[in-house]
Structures are given as structure tokens and as C-alpha cells.
Amino acid sequence: xxxxxxxxxxxxxxxxxxxxxxxxxxxxxxxxxxxxxxxxxxxxxxxxxxxxxxxxxxxxxxxxxxxxxxxxxxxxxxxxxxxxxxxxxxxxxxxxxxxxxxxxxxxxxxxxxxxxxxxxxxxxxxxxxxxxxxxxxxxxxxxxxxxxxxxxxxxxxxxxxxxxxxxxxxxxxxxxxxxxxxxxxxxxxxxxxxxxxxxxxxxxxxxxxxxxxxxxxxxxxxxxxxxxxxxxxxxxxxxxxxxxxxxxxxxxxxxxxxxxxxxxxxxxxxxxxxx
Numbered sequence: 001x002x003x004x005x006x007x008x009x010x011x012x013x014x015x016x017x018x019x020x021x022x023x024x025x026x027x028x029x030x031x032x033x034x035x036x037x038x039x040x041x042x043x044x045x046x047x048x049x050x051x052x053x054x055x056x057x058x059x060x061x062x063x064x065x066x067x068x069x070x071x072x073x074x075x076x077x078x079x080x081x082x083x084x085x086x087x088x089x090x091x092x093x094x095x096x097x098x099x100x101x102x103x104x105x106x107x108x109x110x111x112x113x114x115x116x117x118x119x120x121x122x123x124x125x126x127x128x129x130x131x132x133x134x135x136x137x138x139x140x141x142x143x144x145x146x147x148x149x150x151x152x153x154x155x156x157x158x159x160x161x162x163x164x165x166x167x168x169x170x171x172x173x174x175x176x177x178x179x180x181x182x183x184x185x186x187x188x189x190x191x192x193x194x195x196x197x198x199x200x201x202x203x204x205x206x207x208x209x210x211x212x213x214x215x216x217x218x219x220x221x222x223x224x225x226x227x228x229x230x231x232x233x234x235x236x237x238x239x240x241x242x243x244x245x246x247x248x249x250x251x252x253x254x255x256x257x258x259x260x261x262x263x264x265x266x267x268x269x270x271x272x273x274x275x
Contacts, residue, residue, distance in 0.1 A: 002133055002136075002137070003030075003127075005033050007035055008147060011034075011175075012139075015175045016253050018210045021206070021209075022206055029078070035150075036086035038085040041085065046099065047100070049099075052227070064224070067220050068081065071217040087099045087104070107146060109146065114153075120150060121153075128162070132167075133167045136168065138171055139151050140174060142173050142174045156258075175241075176228055176234070179237045179238060203252050203253075205246060205251075
């Protein structure tokens with residue numbers, strides 16, 4: 001059984017939808033779990049979230065959930081949507097929006113974020129123990145989006161707690177960050193700054209059918225595509241990036257298998273901050 005973790009309602013499909021399609025095609029059970037699939041829980045939309053909804057033509061938050069349901073149905077993958085609110089919808093302990101500017105989306109984790117990471121880790125551990133996957137896929141944190149980093153930190157904490165009982169872990173390169181010229185694993189300000197020394201690249205070759213399935217599923221996230229890709233031809237950008245991964249230019253996706261040091265593994269098991 002393979003478990004794919006997505007920070008938001010689109011990240012995993014956009015980044016490793018081909019691996020999901022491949023797993024399903026090969027007859028493996030697969031589940032896609034989205035961490036930040038919750039809304040404001042009845043509170044008023046923060047100003048930046050309201051502007052984002054207007055930009056994307058969203059009349060309610062459920063539109064995005066239904067898009068995710070459609071994408072998962074197209075891929076034939078099981079689906080779990082957790083109720084954590086993404087950064088656009090969160091308020092701090094003083095009732096102030098966590099995100100007021102674009103820079104806030106990519107800011108260092110604060111005390112509230114670390115507390116949230118601990119909550120996310122607790123819930124993810126329950127799901128990993130319940131589903132018993134042999135392989136887990138999670139976000140690398142490329143681009144340093146707060147929610148991606150929180151998901152990465154929480155997932156690595158779970159792996160540390162499970163220790164020898166932990167499933168295999170592969171981290172995927174998030175789109176569109178990996179596909180833009182300025183982004184690379186070495187430039188990502190995430191807890192894996194020493195990526196080249198701590199990780200091994202794993203290239204998964206895909207069939208054209210896998211690739212087509214991935215593109216169809218990405219297309220289900222209609223409200224997000226223009227905002228994510230800024231009007232670019234996302235199909236062409238994804239193919240251009242994938243063509244660099246194999247000598248023959250065939251469709252593929254790259255993952256990273258990490259190897260934490262003993263000190264880092266101990267910090268993850270204890271729940272302290274490994275950064």
C-alpha cells in the first residue's frame with residue numbers, strides 16, 4: 001500500500017500524479033491524504049484569502065474539495081481530506097490573520113506553526129499506523145511554502161517516532177516550484193538544506209498512459225491552475241521538466257530518499273526541532 005501526502009488540495013497530484021497513476025496501474029492500493037483541506041471553521045475569510053477567492057472565482061471552499069474528489073476519481077486513488085486550515089485561512093492566538101502578504105506564505109516557521117506541526121504529526125501518525133503503508137510519499141518543501149514545510153517537518157517527525165517500524169519514505173519535488181528556472185533542491189529553505197549530502201535521487205519512469213492520467217487529474221483543479229502557473233502552459237512546463245530526468249526524455253518524476261544523521265533521527269523521535 002502506498003500513501004501520498006499532499007499539503008494542499010492539488011500538490012501531490014501536480015507533483016507526483018504519475019507515480020500515483022503508476023501505483024494504481026500496477027495494482028497497488030494507494031491513498032492520497034491532504035493535510036490542509038480545512039476552511040476557516042465558520043470564521044470570516046481573512047482579507048488575503050478573500051482576495052484569493054475572488055481571483056480564482058471561488059464562491060465557497062467546497063469547490064476545491066470537489067475538485068480533489070474528481071482528481072482522485074480520475075486516478076482511481078483513495079482519498080482522505082484532513083481538517084487543518086491552510087495558511088490563508090488561519091488566525092494566530094491573538095485573532096490576527098497568519099497571512100497578510102505574499103511573503104508570509106514563505107516565511108520562517110513561528111511558534112504557532114511549530115505547534116501546528118506537532119498537531120499534524122500526531123494525526124499523520126494515526127493514519128500511518130491505521131493504513132500500514134509500505135511506502136509514503138511526502139513534500140520536499142521546495143519553495144519553502146509554510147504549509148509544505150510544516151507537512152515535511154511533521155512527516156519526518158512521524159518517521160522518527162516509528163523508527164524501525166517506519167515505512168519507506170520518498171520526498172517529491174513540488175510543482176510549480178521545481179519547474180521554474182529559479183528553483184532547485186539546493187535553493188529550498190527547508191529542513192533538508194544539505195539535500196545533496198543527505199539524500200539519494202530516485203527517478204520513477206512513467207508510461208505515456210501514466211503521464212496522460214496525471215495531466216487529466218491536474219486538470220480537475222480548475223480553480224487553481226491559472227493562479228499556480230500564472231497563465232503559463234502548465235502541460236508544456238511539466239513535460240519540459242520531466243524530459244530532463246531521463247536520457248531518452250521520456251516521462252518521469254524525481255523523488256529524494258533521505259538519510260538523517262543519528263542526531264537528527266534522535267531529535268525527530270523526541271519531537272524537538274531538528275533544524
